[in-house]
Amino acid sequence: VRIVLISPNAAERTALAELLRAEGHDVIATARRQEGLLATIDECPDVIIADAQVADLDGLALVEEVSRHCARPRMILLSSRTRRSLRKSGVICVPKPIDLAVLQRHMQPLPQQRLA
């Protein structure tokens, strides 16, 4: 899975990038939203994993921005708060501290994508 990881928290970003790479994913990790956006436009990743601290209030704005340039990627928001309101928007919210198994589960292709 091609992943763009955007997190201003160095401890979170570096460790998570390494752990995901060890699982066989392609990961571009950036600290800032603008760099992440440029990387996303270049790479057209399958998944964006963004810390809630960078992705505006809910990550939706970032997804909309990315969607103008390439196929809509799956958006996973890492948040210290429960954000039930995001469920309907398609943004997946993974609570901190992150359970890696849960994160991996959210990165699996959806059933229709598997069929395609």
Add this chain to the structure above:
Amino acid sequence: MTSAGFSDDVIDGLQVLICGLDDEGHIHVFNRPCERLTGYMRQEVIGKSWLELFAIGDRAERVVSLWRTAHDETPSGPLESLCRKGRSIRWQFSRWNHSPPITLWAVGIDVTDEREALTRARQFERIVALGNLVSGLTHEMRNPLNGALLQLTLADRTLARLDPGTANPALTAVLQARSEMRRIAALLDDFLMFVRPQPLELQRTDLRQLVAHAVERSSPKAQAANIEVTIEPGPSAIALVDGSRVETAVYHLIANAIDAAAQVSQSKVAVRIVDRGNGIGIEVEDRGVGLPSSDIPIFEPFFSTKPGGTGLGLAIVQLVATDHGGMVTYERNRDATVFRLELPIVGGLPN
């Protein structure tokens, strides 16, 4: 009826407290509402000092000070005093030089209920402010905690890869640090459920799957204690519940059962879903030590019988149960302890 008698009737008929006072602050008029509220009869207080009656309790000093201002100068602003029955009275003073010896009228209203409502509102505001503070702090702590946990996971995997199959003290240290940090994270989650309860998000949920997730969540604890947690077979059960919360409640029941079983070297904990007629029960059974007494308040927050226990687990189970309109019960049969989370069937039926 004389004009004086007419005035007395009018004064008695008013719904406010009225005291007529002379220059020295002695009482000459004491109407019926004054009698009712203070418990004094008119005859008892005529000639007595107003301060003697109303400068009492924890407000005495302030009443005396304000009284002096009101009495020596032109009275301004209200003065609040207590009376013998503990009621709060707010007084206003008016100068009067037309019916000696009365030179000052004190008019009071009972503000006890208003003050109590205000006190309750302030207490509630303080609790909300404290809840917001704790909630904000808890959320903020999750960010560095997350970074630290991820780094420890990376260290653990790197060490395991570099030095596989040997007892590496560095790896042991990393695993222990991670385990302790997970405890902090779990404690924060539990605490947050109390300070910031969320409304229920009811969804049709497969309880069997929910129980499986709770068992999976408890597996590190079960493995560490060398205890097998099994789900007894049975039909699937669908119910309208807040899956995340019920899973947390079941997790706490399983975690408690593991702790109890581990104390007597028992190796099994059983979880089962039972049809309770008008509801569904999720039972967790262990053959551990059991409760020391049936009278202890096990569902009270911060009460624990376990060394190092936070006392939040069972309180959370009860909170989840009651939020769903259900309850949590426990029973001891011979050597088995069974905790049962009972959920009413709302909008869904067991299949």
